[in-house]
Amino acid sequence: MTWAPDGTKATNMPGMPAMAQAYARWVNANGGIDGHELRILTCNEQNTSAGAAACARRAVQEKVAAVVGSYSQNGRAFMAPLEVAGIPYIGGYGTTDEEFSSYLSYPVNGGQAALIAGHGMQLADQCRRVSLVRPDTVSGDKMPELLNSGLRKASRRTAVDIPAVEDAGEYIAQAEQARSEAGKKHGCVTAVLGERTQNFFDSFRRLPSDDHEVRISSVLGSVGQQLVDRTGGSNSVFEGAFVTGWYPEAGDRRWEPMRKVIKEHAFADNRVDPADPGVQTTWIAYTVLKKVIESLNTDTVTATKVARALDQGVRVDTGGLTPDLRWRYEDMLGVPGMPRLVNHEVTFQVVRQGRLVAQRPGFVDVGDTVRRAP
Structure with a gap:
């Protein structure tokens, strides 16, 4: 079955x-x-x-x-x-x-633990500050420490935790907070909301333009090639996004x-x-x-x-x-x-010219990072 x-x-x-x-x-x-x-x-x-x-x-x-x-x-x-x-x-x-x-x-x-911990490792060298938008659920409550365990692999930084209703239609308030907390330069906004991740980034895209320079990121299952295609391919809000997955990129x-x-x-x-x-x-x-x-x-x-x-x-x-x-x-x-x-291995991917491709070759072992998470 x-x-x-x-x-x-x-x-x-x-x-x-x-x-x-x-x-x-x-x-x-x-x-x-x-x-x-x-x-x-x-x-x-x-x-x-x-x-x-x-x-x-x-x-x-x-x-x-x-x-x-x-x-x-x-x-x-x-x-x-x-x-x-x-x-x-x-x-x-x-x-x-x-x-x-x-x-x-x-x-x-x-599982989710490897993805989130691995995503922290992926962002550690890329982002000065990180905002995490995640479901306000029992499962979502575990995400901040998992992400932080990965971030701490390369620095002492921790992410700003922004819980959100899992099935909301829009996320303007959370998007505003996430962008603000990510800082003006070299910040990252991470959203892990399953199918509602698109709703969040739709809200994020509609924010009034300002001088914040942030990159967005997520994990496979919340963001995938089909979503990138559906939202404009190389013109999508996801162009340049960092994504952590379990397996090789779909074109492998x-x-x-x-x-x-x-x-x-x-x-x-x-x-x-x-x-x-x-x-x-x-x-x-x-x-x-x-x-x-x-x-x-x-x-x-x-x-x-x-x-x-x-x-x-x-x-x-x-x-x-x-x-x-x-x-x-x-x-x-x-x-x-x-x-x-x-x-306990994951892959680091990035959206380039509308396609999810490998950011670095091969798998990344996140076993020690998962083990260190509370």
């Missing part, structure tokens, strides 16, 4: 279930996974705890082998039913604590196998954007599932067998999209509250 919210007033991720369905069409057209047909169930998580719990209960009722490549901010609601049934959660988007603490969760990225050749599958098996589905980090995470998560099933060499695939193979150290090569993934105890970073974190 793959679940994600769709049609809600907050963050929507319809591309993740759509990518799962395209992946299934691809592998089944080529004989399945080790001879097994891949059958996909999808569920609209609705961005509510009730919706997440309902999806998890359906996964249990349907006896799925795994929940793969999914998005939810409601970890408490979905993880408990999966644990009772012994169903592994592979490659969640990384928005909840449970994804990095449950013994049945197998994350493929460093390592995404070519995924792009080929999308072209051949989801060509008419505009939900499947190869530059969407949710779609990318689902692709990587199903790459993990495929490797695990191939390692089983069995006629019957069950949740118990999948979880056991992961626990026993099956190694997954993702074609360079992440470091090799493995979930043994010795592979985990062991951060308090995030003991299951195995991939």
Whole structure:
């Protein structure tokens, strides 16, 4: 099963279930996974705890082998039913604590913690002062210290924390404060508001011009290539913006196998954007599932067998999209509250001529930075 919210007033991720369905069409057209047909169930998580719990209960009722490549901010609601049934959660988007603490969760990225801490590192050499606009939520409350842990990697500076309502239509007051606090020169305004990040920067763009020279920044998931295209490409407010991601930039050749599958098996589905980090995470998560099933060499695939193979150290090569993934105890970073974190590398990107490109080659390890955050 793959679940994600769709049609809600907050963050929507319809591309993740759509990518799962395209992946299934691809592998089944080529004989399945080790001879097994891949059958996909999808569920609209609705961005509510009730919706997440309902999806998890359906996964249990349907006896799925795994929940793969999914998005939810409601970890408490979905993880408990999966644990009772012994169903592994592979490659969640990384928005909840449970994804990095449950013994049945197998994350493929460093989640929000790695992005925010990495973003602080990216900004440390670029910005004299930083304003952070973030959701006024439990999850958002963790962002300032994570960003500051990255900023402190190169200086003693800390960001100005500006909480904001997650689903507001406009953010004029927060935009004015953020620009003012960033200072007149070499300041940066960072907004991490999910789908509402565009609303914030629309408000920021409408501020009366003054003598402030600031650059804007964010993380993938809040800003992506589709948003840059939609807001004017090289003429967009995002031109020159700094962005931190989990994976290589969307134009990297390592995404070519995924792009080929999308072209051949989801060509008419505009939900499947190869530059969407949710779609990318689902692709990587199903790459993990495929490797695990191939390692089983069995006629019957069950949740118990999948979880056991992961626990026993099956190694997954993702074609360079992440470091090799493995979930043994010795592979985990062991951060308090995030003991299951195995991939603590991020990429630094920048918008140049309307395209998100690498600011520097390769991955940046943020493990020590995440570990130092309170």
